[in-house]
Amino acid sequence: MTGSPLARQPNPLRNPFRPGNGVPPPYLAGRDQVLAEAEDWLLEEPPLLANWAITGLRGTGNTVLLGEIVQRAERAGWLTLERELGDRHRDDARLAEALVDDCEALLARVDAFAGIGQAIERGARFLRPRRVAVGELSVEPAYESGRAAPADAMFASFAALTAALEASDRRGALLLLDEAHLLADDGQRDRYPLSSLLAALGRAQRQGPRVRVVLCGLPTLSLNLKRARTYAERMFRHVVVGNLPLDAAGDAIAVPLLGSGRSFSLGLIDHVVEASGGYPYFLQFAGAFACSRIGLSRVGRADFARVEEAMIHELDLAFFEDRFEGAAPTEQALLLAMERAGGRATLTRITREAGPGVNAAVGLRRLIDKGLVYRPTRATYDFALPLFAGYLRRRAELTALS
Numbered sequence: 001m002t003g004s005p006l007a008r009q010p011n012p013l014r015n016p017f018r019p020g021n022g023v024p025p026p027y028l029a030g031r032d033q034v035l036a037e038a039e040d041w042l043l044e045e046p047p048l049l050a051n052w053a054i055t056g057l058r059g060t061g062n063t064v065l066l067g068e069i070v071q072r073a074e075r076a077g078w079l080t081l082e083r084e085l086g087d088r089h090r091d092d093a094r095l096a097e098a099l100v101d102d103c104e105a106l107l108a109r110v111d112a113f114a115g116i117g118q119a120i121e122r123g124a125r126f127l128r129p130r131r132v133a134v135g136e137l138s139v140e141p142a143y144e145s146g147r148a149a150p151a152d153a154m155f156a157s158f159a160a161l162t163a164a165l166e167a168s169d170r171r172g173a174l175l176l177l178d179e180a181h182l183l184a185d186d187g188q189r190d191r192y193p194l195s196s197l198l199a200a201l202g203r204a205q206r207q208g209p210r211v212r213v214v215l216c217g218l219p220t221l222s223l224n225l226k227r228a229r230t231y232a233e234r235m236f237r238h239v240v241v242g243n244l245p246l247d248a249a250g251d252a253i254a255v256p257l258l259g260s261g262r263s264f265s266l267g268l269i270d271h272v273v274e275a276s277g278g279y280p281y282f283l284q285f286a287g288a289f290a291c292s293r294i295g296l297s298r299v300g301r302a303d304f305a306r307v308e309e310a311m312i313h314e315l316d317l318a319f320f321e322d323r324f325e326g327a328a329p330t331e332q333a334l335l336l337a338m339e340r341a342g343g344r345a346t347l348t349r350i351t352r353e354a355g356p357g358v359n360a361a362v363g364l365r366r367l368i369d370k371g372l373v374y375r376p377t378r379a380t381y382d383f384a385l386p387l388f389a390g391y392l393r394r395r396a397e398l399t400a401l402s
């Protein structure tokens with residue numbers, strides 16, 4: 001295709017799309033309602049439910065939504081702190097350390113605004129507080145090992161932050177924890193990060209939720225919360241971030257193109273919306289790929305068809321391949337068995353499909369830990385990556401061919 005505009009590289013026209021991780025999109029489509037609800041929630045005193053749990057599959061826009069809530073909360077007079085949790089926070093003591101640090105950072109900001117530096121004792125007291133008593137809230141933890149229990153340390157810092165906020169003209173403080181599905185209690189390892197956090201938060205919020213939390217992560221988070229504490233239901237509003245409805249998905253493609261010097265035909269936009277299932281990451285990826293590979297100012301369905309196979313291949317490499325390769329061979333076999341079982345399936349069905357010699361229950365637990373699988377209900381398993389089944393089918397076909 002030498003000389004064809006399709007092959008012109010580098011492409012001289014601007015590429016408005018932003019496929020990436022937590023990267024704000026050029027146009028945030030389909031999230032107006034949930035953001036309006038977040039704004040209302042920040043104004044309510046006290047709110048119906050003190051905290052939010054935002055869940056969605058990989059690439060559906062959890063992190064971007066969290067960033068938007070941060071901006072709105074700051075504008076509404078809240079102090080905010082966003083943290084991405086990692087594997088180390090599965091340990092309650094490490095989680096407590098991190099949250100104590102976060103509360104310290106927020107306290108410093110309250111102080112800076114309110115000039116109440118002396119109202120609360122400073123130091124490493126949250127990790128080993130003798131007594132933290134401010135306002136109505138107090139804690140006198142009993143030490144066994146010389147350190148406060150993680151839940152006590154977290155409570156002490158939430159309580160101190162609450163008290164400082166009460167003495168200031170700040171509305172409150174919002175702690176936003178991304179990848180919070182990692183906080184599953186694990187009785188076998190004697191680790192209870194989520195229970196500890198909920199116990200501390202519930203206790204600190206009894207006097208009024210000046211300190212609120214937004215937990216965000218894979219759908220497993222909802223189940224983890226229910227399991228950790230029966231009263232979690234009364235503490236969290238559950239918000240599910242999903243694929244965009246058709247019109248919003250169309251806007252996610254069409255709006256960024258305005259003023260970019262290019263346009264896509266309606267037929268092409270419809271096709272991308274349909275093929276992507278409205279998943280935000282894929283919409284950004286398809287838009288970006290088309291803009292990068294097609295040097296036309298008006299791109300039609302047929303132009304796109306010529307690069308589509310290459311795009312799917314690139315998407316497989318960028319989004320799926322590393323994650324699949326990161327799984328052990330038996331786990332990969334389980335993923336393929338799940339695909340044959342139709343994606344969402346019960347343990348019995350997956351076990352049958354995987355065949356003898358595979359401990360499906362253990363393998364699935366590992367896949368959940370790796371963020372590849374989640375449990376939509378107690379009895380079923382599904383892929384945590386949207387359109388993963390299609391990738392596995394393509395992979396199986398390639399393997400069969402070779």
Ligand SMILES: Nc1ncnc2c1ncn2[C@@H]1O[C@H](COP(=O)(O)OP(=O)(O)OP(=O)(O)O)[C@@H](O)[C@H]1O
Pocket residue numbers: 018019020021022023024025026027028029030031056057058059060061062063064065252280281282283284
């Ligand atoms: N509402 C939206 N409209 C258009 N694009 C969006 C929207 N939400 C997210 N995106 C885009 O989708 C991509 C993925 O977003 P984000 O990183 O927030 O997803 P995520 O759910 O946090 O993914 P992961 O689970 O992998 O962390 C980004 O490129 C982002 O710009």
Ligand SMILES: [Mg+2]
Pocket residue numbers: 021022062063064178
């Ligand atoms: Mg994310």
